[in-house]
Amino acid sequence: NAGVTQTPKFRILKIGQSMTLQCTQDMNHNYMYWYRQDPGMGLKLIYYSVGAGITDKGEVPNGYNVSRSTTEDFPLRLELAAPSQTSVYFCASVRDMYSPLHFGNGTRLTVT
Amino acid sequence: AQSVTQPDIHITVSEGASLELRCNYSYGATPYLFWYVQSPGQGLQLLLKYFSGDTLVQGIKGFEAEFKRSQSSFNLRKPSVHWSDAAEYFCAVGVGNSGGSNYKLTFGKGTLLTVNP
Numbered sequence: 049n050a051g052v053t054q055t056p057k058f059r060i061l062k063i064g065q066s067m068t069l070q071c072t073q074d075m076n077h078n079y080m081y082w083y084r085q086d087p088g089m090g091l092k093l094i095y096y097s098v099g100a101g102i103t104d105k106g107e108v109p110n111g112y113n114v115s116r117s118t119t120e121d122f123p124l125r126l127e128l129a130a131p132s133q134t135s136v137y138f139c140a141s142v143r144d145m146y147s148p149l150h151f152g153n154g155t156r157l158t159v160t
Numbered sequence: 161a162q163s164v165t166q167p168d169i170h171i172t173v174s175e176g177a178s179l180e181l182r183c184n185y186s187y188g189a190t191p192y193l194f195w196y197v198q199s200p201g202q203g204l205q206l207l208l209k210y211f212s213g214d215t216l217v218q219g220i221k222g223f224e225a226e227f228k229r230s231q232s233s234f235n236l237r238k239p240s241v242h243w244s245d246a247a248e249y250f251c252a253v254g255v256g257n258s259g260g261s262n263y264k265l266t267f268g269k270g271t272l273l274t275v276n277p
Contacts (some may be wrong), residue, residue, distance in 0.1 A: 079263060090250060090269035091204075092216065098261055138203060145192060145256055145263045146211060148189065151203035 050074050054139050054152035059157045061129040068125040069155050071139030075157065079142045081112065081149070082106075084135040097122055103134040129159045162187040162255050164268035172274040173241050181236040181271050192254035193234040194265070195218030195225055199247045210234065221245070229274075246275045 055070045073080065080101045085092040093106030097116040111133060113125040122141075126133060136156050140149040163186045173179055185191060192211050196204040210221025215227040225236045234251060248270045256263030 081264065083267075088164075088269060091267040093187065093264060093266070107266075113194065145254060148194070148206035148209065149196075149204070149265065151234075154205050158208050 050097065052139055052141055052150050052152040055139075056155060058156050059064075059158070061126075061157065062155050063129060063159060065129050066125070066127050067129070067138075067157075068098075069137055069157075071122045071152060072120050073125065073139075073141040074120065074145070075141060075150065076119060077141035077143050077150070078119065079144075080116065081140045081142075082112075082122070082124045083138045083140065083155075084108065086135050091137060094124065094137075103131075106112065126155070131159050133157065134159045162191060162253050162266050163264055164251050164253050166243050166249075166251055166268035166271050168271045169269070169271045170274065172276060174276045176240050179236075179238045179241045179245070179273070180250075181249050181273070183234045183236065183268060184232050185251075185253045186232065187235065187253060187255060190229065193225075193227060194252040194254065195219065195234075196250045196252060196267075197221075197225070197237050197247050198250065198270075204250065208235070241273075241275055243275045243277065246273055248272045 052073045081096045082094040092108045095114040097103045136154050139152040142149045165184045170195040194209045198204045210217050211229045250270045251268040252265045254265045
């Protein structure tokens with residue numbers, strides 16, 4: 049099992065550009081999450097999904113969009129990149145409420 | 161909405177000394193409680209978790225945590241710290257309805273642990 053795979057690992061965007069952060073998991077987990085991590089701020093939940101076709105906003109959804117067409121994939125879309133979106137993004141998945149989260153290795157995004 | 165507070169941003173201890181990292185949560189009921197550790201440039205690894213039952217839980221790497229309902233706390237402890245324990249530690253609470261249709265984890269801001277030789 050590869051676990052949770054995120055691509056790319058690094059990316060530099062110009063202001064106003066768009067991009068998609070990819071996340072895929074091969075553990076057949078229903079729950080998937082996108083977090084952003086900023087120094088001293090911990091992890092903030094952007095969006096989450098409890099199954100294919102179901103998504104919901106987290107704590108900081110503005111400027112982002114998600115989709116969940118399959119159980120395996122949960123891409124995060126940035127439409128108009130802004131410097132405030134410079135961060136490290138983590139995707140995670142979990143089998144159920146009693147299990148630990150499996151994290152990807154993160155995507156470091158810089159918007160200049 | 162639930163929240164997690166880790167009062168200590170940065171803690172420095174000497175190798176071999178004991179360690180306690182504090183975590184307080186705010187939630188109407190007893191949430192699921194977790195401690196994660198993150199080494200530089202890495203993702204997060206689960207140290208231990210509490211759902212119910214015995215309020216003292218054991219985790220990996222010699223860590224333990226105690227749930228105290230009266231204090232809404234879930235503090236992490238280790239009797240003797242090793243240099244390899246230097247990392248950032250995150251407390252998290254998991255909440256959702258009984259069917260789990262809105263289950264999500266909220267993380268604290270983290271405590272950075274430095275270990276002096």
